[in-house]
Every structure is written in C-alpha cells, then in structure tokens.
Amino acid sequence: MSKSHLVLAWKVLWRRKFFTLISLFGIAITLAVLTVVAALADHTFGAHAPEVHGDRSLGVYELEMYSESHEYRGEPGYAFLDRHVRGLPGAEAVTVASRAQESATYVDGERITLFLQHADGVFWRVLEFDFLEGQPFTEDDDRNANPVAVISREIRRRVFGGGPAVGRSIEIGQQSFQVVGVVENVPSLREFSAADVWVPISTLPSSTYRQGLLGGFRGLILAPSRDDLPALRAELRSRLDQVDLSNEPGDHLATAAETLFELEARRALANGAFSAEHRTDGSGESVDHAARLRLLLGIGILLFMALPSLNLVNLSISRILERASEIGVRKSFGASSRELVAQFVVENLVLTLLGGLLALPLAALALEILSDTALVSFSGVGLGSRAYLAGLGLAIVFGLLSGAYPAWRMSRLHPIQALKEGS
Amino acid sequence: MLLHALRLAWNRKRRNALVLLELVGSFLVLFAVVLAALAAWRSFVTPLGFDWQNVWIVHAQVDRNLLGLSEENAAKVPDLFLAELESLDAVESAAIGLFPVFDPSGMRTTWEDDGERVAVELFPASPGMERTLGLELASGRFLGEEDRGDPLSTVVINRKLASEVWGADVDPVGRVLVPPGAEDSEGYRVVGMVEHFRKAGDLRAEGNMAFQPLWTDQPLGHGLVTFFLRVRPGTTAATEKEILDRFHAIAPTWRFDVDWLEENRQRHLRLHLAPIAIGGLVAGFLLLMVGLGLTGVLWQNVTLRTREIGLRRAVGATGPAVRWQVLLELQLLSLLGIALGTLVAGQLPLVGLDVLPSPEPALLGQSLLVSGLLLFLLTTACGLYPSWLATRIHPAEALHYE
Numbered sequence: 001m002s003k004s005h006l007v008l009a010w011k012v013l014w015r016r017k018f019f020t021l022i023s024l025f026g027i028a029i030t031l032a033v034l035t036v037v038a039a040l041a042d043h044t045f046g047a048h049a050p051e052v053h054g055d056r057s058l059g060v061y062e063l064e065m066y067s068e069s070h071e072y073r074g075e076p077g078y079a080f081l082d083r084h085v086r087g088l089p090g091a092e093a094v095t096v097a098s099r100a101q102e103s104a105t106y107v108d109g110e111r112i113t114l115f116l117q118h119a120d121g122v123f124w125r126v127l128e129f130d131f132l133e134g135q136p137f138t139e140d141d142d143r144n145a146n147p148v149a150v151i152s153r154e155i156r157r158r159v160f161g162g163g164p165a166v167g168r169s170i171e172i173g174q175q176s177f178q179v180v181g182v183v184e185n186v187p188s189l190r191e192f193s194a195a196d197v198w199v200p201i202s203t204l205p206s207s208t209y210r211q212g213l214l215g216g217f218r219g220l221i222l223a224p225s226r227d228d229l230p231a232l233r234a235e236l237r238s239r240l241d242q243v244d245l246s247n248e249p250g251d252h253l254a255t256a257a258e259t260l261f262e263l264e265a266r267r268a269l270a271n272g273a274f275s276a277e278h279r280t281d282g283s284g285e286s287v288d289h290a291a292r293l294r295l296l297l298g299i300g301i302l303l304f305m306a307l308p309s310l311n312l313v314n315l316s317i318s319r320i321l322e323r324a325s326e327i328g329v330r331k332s333f334g335a336s337s338r339e340l341v342a343q344f345v346v347e348n349l350v351l352t353l354l355g356g357l358l359a360l361p362l363a364a365l366a367l368e369i370l371s372d373t374a375l376v377s378f379s380g381v382g383l384g385s386r387a388y389l390a391g392l393g394l395a396i397v398f399g400l401l402s403g404a405y406p407a408w409r410m411s412r413l414h415p416i417q418a419l420k421e422g423s
Numbered sequence: 424m425l426l427h428a429l430r431l432a433w434n435r436k437r438r439n440a441l442v443l444l445e446l447v448g449s450f451l452v453l454f455a456v457v458l459a460a461l462a463a464w465r466s467f468v469t470p471l472g473f474d475w476q477n478v479w480i481v482h483a484q485v486d487r488n489l490l491g492l493s494e495e496n497a498a499k500v501p502d503l504f505l506a507e508l509e510s511l512d513a514v515e516s517a518a519i520g521l522f523p524v525f526d527p528s529g530m531r532t533t534w535e536d537d538g539e540r541v542a543v544e545l546f547p548a549s550p551g552m553e554r555t556l557g558l559e560l561a562s563g564r565f566l567g568e569e570d571r572g573d574p575l576s577t578v579v580i581n582r583k584l585a586s587e588v589w590g591a592d593v594d595p596v597g598r599v600l601v602p603p604g605a606e607d608s609e610g611y612r613v614v615g616m617v618e619h620f621r622k623a624g625d626l627r628a629e630g631n632m633a634f635q636p637l638w639t640d641q642p643l644g645h646g647l648v649t650f651f652l653r654v655r656p657g658t659t660a661a662t663e664k665e666i667l668d669r670f671h672a673i674a675p676t677w678r679f680d681v682d683w684l685e686e687n688r689q690r691h692l693r694l695h696l697a698p699i700a701i702g703g704l705v706a707g708f709l710l711l712m713v714g715l716g717l718t719g720v721l722w723q724n725v726t727l728r729t730r731e732i733g734l735r736r737a738v739g740a741t742g743p744a745v746r747w748q749v750l751l752e753l754q755l756l757s758l759l760g761i762a763l764g765t766l767v768a769g770q771l772p773l774v775g776l777d778v779l780p781s782p783e784p785a786l787l788g789q790s791l792l793v794s795g796l797l798l799f800l801l802t803t804a805c806g807l808y809p810s811w812l813a814t815r816i817h818p819a820e821a822l823h824y825e
Contacts, residue, residue: 022719026712033705103680104663111660173678174671206486206676307448307709311716314441318723 009347016319020351023315027355030308031395032362034301038390039367044189045260050127051190056226057126058233058257059192060085060219064274065250073272075099076255077212078201081219084239085257090231093222095122100195105159105172112158116172117195118204126222127193132156134166134181137200145202149177152185152196172197175205191260192220213248221257233257240280254279265293305398312402316348320410328415337411344410348403349396356395428751439756442720446760447767449713450798454768456706457797458790459699465786466626472581472619473524474557475684477658480523481650481666484678485643497642500673504650505551505639507669513658518551518651519637525624525687528647534600534611534633541587543600544630546622547637555651563596563615566636570614575599577636579615584631600633611635624688626695714805721809725749729816737818749810750803757802761795 013020047054063076076085081096088094097119104111121139129136129150137148149170156165165179177199188194201209209216223229236257243253254274258266266272266289276286320327327340432439489497501519508517522529530545552558553565561582570577578600585595594616601610611633620632654662663681670679725732732745740748768791 019719022712022715026716029708029712033708101680102682106660106664109659109661109664111663173680174667174675205678206488208486208488307445307452308712310441310445310448311713314445314720315716317438317441318720321727322723 005343005346006350008343009350012319012323012347013351016322019315019319023312023351024355024358026308026311027352027395027398028358028362030305031356031359031398032366034304034394035359035363035390036366036370038394039363040370042390043187045264048187048190049184050129050186050193051220052128053126053222054260056223056229058221058223058229058259059263060221060236060255060257061191061263062255062272062274063214064254064279065214065245065248065252066254067249067251070249072214072250074214075216075218077215078209078217079211080213080243081217082210084243085219085221085236088221088232088235088239090223090228090235091221092224093122093126095126095220095222096120096201096217097123097192097220098201098217103173105170107159112155114155114172114196115194116197116199117193118201119198120201123193123198126220129186130184132182132184133164134179136181137198142200142202146200147175147177147203148180148200150181150183150198151179152183154185155196156182170197172199173205175203177203191263192218213243213245237278252280259290261293262290265289269293269296301394305394305401309398309402312398313405316344316402316406317409320344320406320413324413327410327413331413331415341407341411344407345400345403348407349399352395352399352402356392359395425751428748428755432752432755442717443756443760443763445713445717446757446798446802447764449710449801450761450764450794451768452706452709453794453797454764454790456699456703457794458786459702461790461793462786463626463696463699466628469621469629470619471621471625472558472617473621474653475524475688477654477656478556478684479652479654479663480682480684480687481652481670482523482680482682483648483650483670483674485646485648485674486676488676489642490674490676494642498640501549501639501641501643503673504670505549507673508650508652508666511662511665513654513662515653515655516551516554517653518555519549519639519643520552520649520651521547521637521647522622523649523682523687524556524622524684525691527623527627529622533603535603536588536598536600539588540603541584541600541631543584543633544622545633545635546620547635549637549639552634552651555653557653558617558620560615561618562594563613565615566634570636571638573612575608575610575612577614578611579617579634580613581617581620581629581632583619583629584633585613585616587631624691624695626692710801714801717802717805718808721749721753721806722812725809725813730822732813732816733818733820733822736816737822742814745813745816746810749813750806753802753806753810754799757799761798764798765791765795 045054051057060076060081062073063080064071064073066072078096081094086094086096098117100115100117102113103116104113106112121137121142124136132153133156134150136150137146140146141148149172151159151165151170155170156162159165159170160168165182167179169176169178171177177197186194221232223232233256236255240253240255245251245253256262256274256278266274269289269292270287273284275289276282276284330340331337490500492500505517505519508514530547532543532545533540534543535541548566550565550567553560558565560579563579565579566577580595585593588600589595589598595613596615598613599607599610600613601607619629620634621627621629622632623630652666667679667681670677735745735748768787
C-alpha cells in the first residue's frame with residue numbers, strides 16, 4: 001500500500017460525496033452498535049471493580065436438588081456453602097454472601113428503596129471495593145452478629161445528605177445498623193456484589209438460614225491463579241457426592257463452580273438446567289453451554305453485519321461500474337488485475353476505517369444515554385480500550401468482508417467491454 | 424409492460440440478485456421487530472384481570488420455627504396480621520397469598536379431566552383476595568367459608584384453563600379436575616371462573632391459573648408468604664412504615680418488605696419493553712441505511728442507462744411512462760423480496776430454537792402483512808427520486824451522452 005494508493009482512494013471517495021456519505025453512515029451505525037454491545041459485554045463479564053479477580057475466581061450461584069417427582073432449583077443455602085465449599089483445598093479464599101434483596105429505609109417519612117446484601121468477613125478480601133470512608137466489617141463482626149453496615153456513596157447521599165456517615169446509624173427492615181464504611185457505587189450488572197448496603201450475615205433476624213442446604217446465598221471462590229481452576233471444579237464435584245441428603249426433600253444434587261460467562265450461557269441456553277457432569281446421578285445431556293453461546297454470538301454478529309455488508313457491496317459495485325471506463329483504460333495500459341484489486345481494497349479499507357472512527361463518538365454517546373436511563377443504573381460503562389480495539393478490529397473485518405466480492409467482480413471486467421461502458 | 428419489465432429485470436439478474444438479497448434481509452429485520460412489537464401490543468391491551476392501582480403487597484420471609492409457638496397458637500397468627508391490616512384507616516381490604524403478582528415465581532403442576540391433561544399454575548389465596556385485587560367473576564363465585572364443608576377442595580380458574588380442558592364457551596362451574604391418575608374424590612371442584620388472571624404481568628403470556636383456598640386459621644408454612652392490601656388513594660409511605668412496625672411486633676424474626684404494585688408494574692413494563700425498543704431503534708437505523716443505499720444504487724442505474732432512457736423518450740415514451748418503468752422494475756423486485764422473505768420467515772415455527780416460543784399463526788400472518796407493506800412503502804420511497812431523475816433526461820442530450 002503506497003501513498004499513491006491512498007491519495008487515489010481519497011480522490012475517488014471525494015468525487016462521489018453522496019455515495020461516500022451513505023456508505024459511511026451505514027458503516028458507522030453498524031460499528032457503533034457492535035462497539036456498544038462489546039462494551040456492555042466487557043462490562044458484564046470482564047474483571048471490573050469490585051469483582052476484580054474474575055479471571056481467577058469461580059462462583060457457586062445455583063443449586064438444584066431433585067428426585068423423581070420434584071425439582072427445586074435456586075440459590076445454594078448457607079449450610080451447603082459453609083460446609084462443602086468454604087474449605088475447598090487449593091482455594092485462596094472463599095466468601096459466602098446472600099443475594100442482594102430489595103429493602104427500604106425511611107427518612108423523614110419518605111421511603112428510600114435499597115438493595116441489602118448479607119456477607120461474611122471474607123467478602124472484603126475476595127472483592128476489591130473502593131472505600132471512600134471507614135473500613136469493612138470483619139469476620140469477628142460476623143461471628144458476634146454486630147449490627148454494622150457498609151453503605152454506598154449513593155445511599156450516603158440520600159440518607160445522610162452526603163456528609164460523613166461513619167458512626168451514624170441507619171435503620172433498615174426494623175433493624176438498626178451502625179455505619180462503619182462507605183464505598184464507591186457498585187454497577188448493577190455485577191452478578192455477585194451489586195447492592196447498596198452490606199451487613200454481616202449473622203445479623204439476619206432468624207438463624208434458620210444456618211440449616212438450609214437450599215436458598216438465598218452464593219459463594220465466590222478465589223484461586224491463587226487461573227491454572228488452579230480446573231482442580232477446584234473437580235474437587236467440588238467430588239464433594240457433591242458426599243453430601244448427606246437424608247433429611248432433605250431430594251435424592252440428588254447438581255451444582256457447579258462457574259465463571260460468569262458459563263453462568264449466563266447455562267441460563268440462556270438450557271433454561272438454567274445443569275448438564276450431566278454436574279449432577280450426582282449423571283442424568284441428562286453433557287453440553288458445553290459456554291462454547292455454544294460463544295458460537296451463537298459469533299453467528300449473531302456475522303448475521304448482524306450481513307445486511308450492512310450487502311449494502312456496502314451493492315454500493316461498491318455501483319462505484320466500480322461507474323468507473324468502468326477508467327478501469328478499462330488502466331487495464332489496456334497494462335495494469336494487472338492484482339493492482340486494481342489492491343487499489344480497490346485500499347479504498348474500501350479507508351472507507352471502513354473512517355466509518356469506524358465515526359462510530360466511536362456515536363457509541364460513546366449511546367453508552368452515555370444508556371447509563372443515564374434507569375435501564376442500567378450506576379453503570380459507569382465507558383468505552384474501555386478493549387471495546388475500542390474490538391470495534392476497530394470489527395471495522396477491518398467488515399471492510400474485508402464487504403470488499404471481497406466487488407473486488408473479484410472488478411478484476412473480471414474485460415477491458416474492451418469496460419471501455420464500451422456497456423454493463 | 425409487465426412482461427417487458429420482467430425481461431429487463433432478468434437481463435440484469437446478477438446485479439438485481441444482490442439488491443434482492445438486501446431486500447430479503449431488510450424484510451427479515453422488519454419482520455422480527457414487527458412481530459415482537461405486535462406480540463407486546465396484543466399482550467398489553469388484554470386486561471390483566473386484577474387491579475394494580477392502590478394495591479400494595481408485603482413480602483414476608485417466614486422462618487421455620489413458627490415463632491417458637493405451639494401449633495395451636497401459630498394457627499392464630501395469620502388472622503392477627505389480617506386484623507392489624509384491617510384496623511388501619513388507610514386499608515380498605517386485605518388478603519393473604521403465597522406468591523406475588525408481576526413475578527414469575529409460582530407453583531406449577533398438572534391436572535386432568537377425562538384424560539385431557541393441562542399444565543396449571545396454582546395461586547393460593549384467602550377469600551379476601553377477591554375484593555383486594557378487584558377480581559371479577561365471569562361465572563360462579565370466589566372461594567369462601569362455605570367451601571370448608573365441601574368434601575372436595577375447591578378452586579376458581581381462569582377462562583384460559585377452562586377452554587383448554589373443556590373447550591371455549593363451556594361453563595366450568597361444578598366440574599372437577601384431578602391430579603393425573605387420581606380418583607374424582609381426590610380432585611378439585613371448580614366453583615367460579617374469572618375472565619383473565621395475568622399474574623405474570625401485561626407483557627407475559629397468560630398461564631392456566633387456579634386459585635386455591637388459603638385458610639387464615641392455619642399456621643403459615645415456612646418460606647415466602649405475601650400479604651395483599653388495597654389502600655385508599657393518596658396513602659403515603661408513613662402508612663407503610665406503620666404496617667412494617669406492627670408486623671415486626673407480631674413476628675420479630677421474620678423479614679418484611681413492602682411493594683407498591685404500581686411500581687412493580689412499571690418495572691415489569693420497562694424490563695420487557697426495553698429489548699423491543701432497542702431492537703426497534705437498531706432496526707430503524709439499519710433500514711435507513713438500506714434505504715439510502717438503495718436510492719444510491721437506483722440513481723446509479725438510471726445514470727448508467729441514460730442512453731436507453733433517452734432513446735425511449737426520443738421514440739415517444741412519455742415522462743410518466745419512463746417513471747413508471749423504473750418504479751415497476753423496483754417494485755417487482757421488492758415483491759419478489761417480500762415473497763422470498765415470507766418463505767424464510769415461515770420456517771420460523773419449524774426451526775424454532777428452544778429459546779423463542781413459537782408465535783401463533785394469526786400473529787405471524789399479521790406481522791408478515793405489516794412487514795411486507797412497510798417494505799413496499801420503503802422501496803417505493805427510495806425509487807421516487809431516481810424515477811423522477813429519469814424523466815428529466817432530455818432525449819437529445821442523452822443521445823450525446825458520453
């Protein structure tokens with residue numbers, strides 16, 4: 001690719017401004033949509049605060065207990081996680097926390113809805129929160145059922161008017177807690193830790209949670225490194241067989257230590273069912289949902305790019321046909337097909353890269369709007385460098401995809417036909 | 424003229440094939456969005472079957488110890504809660520259920536009558552539910568104290584369940600449904616029917632619902648229990664706090680949370696409309712892009728065929744005739760695109776991924792029709808400018824064209 005290629009490409013595109021503009025429009029929109037999707041996916045599945053160690057952690061989010069006639073699926077219970085997951089050999093740390101539940105506090109007669117999560121002391125070691133004030137509660141606090149709480153910046157603003165909150169008390173669900181720390185807001189897309197207020201598990205009004213194998217809690221396992229994950233998975237699976245189900249309404253268990261992506265894949269593709277290798281009786285199909293989801297997403301993206309690519313192909317062919325006589329002249333003067341194709345590919349790449357550049361502010365705007373609507377609260381979703389690179393990569397793929405066929409057509413143009421300008 | 428246009432189109436088939444492909448793609452995009460939107464609209468305009476304005480629910484997490492009370496004393500607890508609620512000025516009526524509304528959680532089972540099996544979703548409710556939720560009976564009556572004397576358990580079902588088992592327009596009152604394989608004496612007698620009970624919300628499909636009696640003089644089982652209350656318009660959060668304080672006094676180890684159905688409904692609508700809105704927006708941009716592209720391509724076509732058009736004008740074709748010719752070619756192409764697209768879309772019920780439920784034929788038909796119409800309008804709009812351009816070609820100039 002030489003400078004003359006670029007200069008010629010620029011002149012050609014400039015000559016037919018209308019065509020260039022509509023092509024750019026189409027490309028920019030497509031790439032903007034794809035970049036937004038990439039940013040959202042990165043935000044959901046990538047390692048972001050406070051679930052910073054996503055690449056070396058696994059979660060136990062769901063448990064299924066079943067027999068011939070019944071099936072219960074829900075979150076694991078505290079007893080299951082405490083007895084069978086907490087002591088997993090090879091894990092650096094294991095935390096158990098409840099699913100955040102909607103609750104409320106009343107300030108001056110007004111109701112403030114908030115999400116309350118019950119967590120153990122290890123929670124603050126496995127996850128990295130950004131503390132604005134104070135500090136987290138400890139394992140001692142959990143042991144002694146101290147009524148302490150960590151609140152988010154938003155709750156500090158709404159309940160305490162934004163001033164220092166440590167030492168003050170907040171009443172939630174007929175219980176009074178003393179604030180010991182304030183953290184930065186957590187985006188609502190965080191599967192394990194999205195909440196507004198965190199309190200020790202032992203402050204739950206009733207202690208019956210300690211006996212439940214099923215219900216209301218999740219576990220997050222932090223491994224020393226990524227390589228330790230398969231061993232942890234296997235260890236959990238073998239422990240499953242040893243769980244005593246004699247007092248429980250089921251005969252078999254199914255659960256798995258999963259990454260976020262695996263969790264979503266299972267939920268989306270199997271309606272939440274566990275595959276055979278995770279079941280104690282080995283029934284059912286053995287399917288790799290994560291791989292299937294990746295495949296489907298890949299196909300989905302290609303399909304999505306198909307229509308804009310087609311559009312670009314059509315426009316490109318129009319461009320070529322219009323310049324048929326120019327091509328004919330160059331060919332008859334000895335230009336090889338390869339050279340002409342190279343020229344065309346450069347034009348196409350310039351077009352798609354320009355479109356890609358245009359797509360970035362569009363995508364940024366779209367993400368701004370998405371963050372503002374109540375759809376995704378406290379998003380803080382920005383165009384990270386990963387999403388940016390993904391977008392750029394897509395632009396190049398796009399350019400090559402839509403340039404292949406027209407380039408081939410152009411190379412087949414017979415010089416004489418082209419000079420005659422009959423098409 | 425038609426035949427001629429067809430022949431012209433066939434001459435340039437390779438070129439037209441690509442445009443056709445683009446049209447088929449656009450049709451499918453339109454179809455997807457129109458289908459989703461029509462399905463949502465259809466759901467939205469069907470009545471819910473219950474009131475959500477001025478109705479609150481209190482979620483209670485009941486522990487396993489029955490508050491440490493004896494069985495006899497624990498059995499008095501539900502009535503205590505109801506009494507507290509009804510003693511408040513702001514509360515017009517109250518009831519107890521197990522599951523909330525605008526929520527997918529529930530208990531599902533299978534019943535049958537005469538070999539005809541149906542999936543049923545159970546909704547246990549105390550007799551006060553009729554007044555609290557504003558249920559309207561289409562036939563029979565709601566559950567009540569008089570059912571205690573019945574040797575069979577009683578149920579109130581929705582019309583959807585009745586139609587599925589016994590056919591539409593059959594009054595189910597008096598009929599009996601049984602668990603599979605059980606005798607009639609272990610079954611459930613229908614004492615009333617409601618027209619609709621769309622428990623899961625405006626934008627989800629209605630299930631086969633059955634109200635079962637929840638007697639308030641029995642201890643509440645462990646797990647979740649939901650209190651329903653109808654409040655006077657204008658009731659504030661102060662009443663909410665009052666209720667929570669009183670409930671907490673009765674059962675200090677239980678957890679209570681209050682929801683206003685109005686807010687639950689908003690959340691439900693937002694959750695289900697969001698994907699459609701986003702899909703619609705993206706589809707809109709895609710179609711705009713296709714439209715602009717098509718206009719450009721057609722413009723190109725006209726410019727390339729200047730001599731041909733000029734020649735026609737020279738031998739006497741009128742302006743409108745030329746314009747029609749261009750438009751006709753385009754419209755033939757779009758009709759073909761719509762036909763092909765319909766063929767592909769028609770495969771949907773057969774291919775049907777497990778993820779998507781198969782839509783009913785009437786909805787499919789309507790969506791196909793609307794999408795076809797919209798695409799036709801779009802392509803015609805695209806063709807207007809180029810066809811107008813064609814009429815502006817002066818024969819003499821055209822014949823000189825280089």
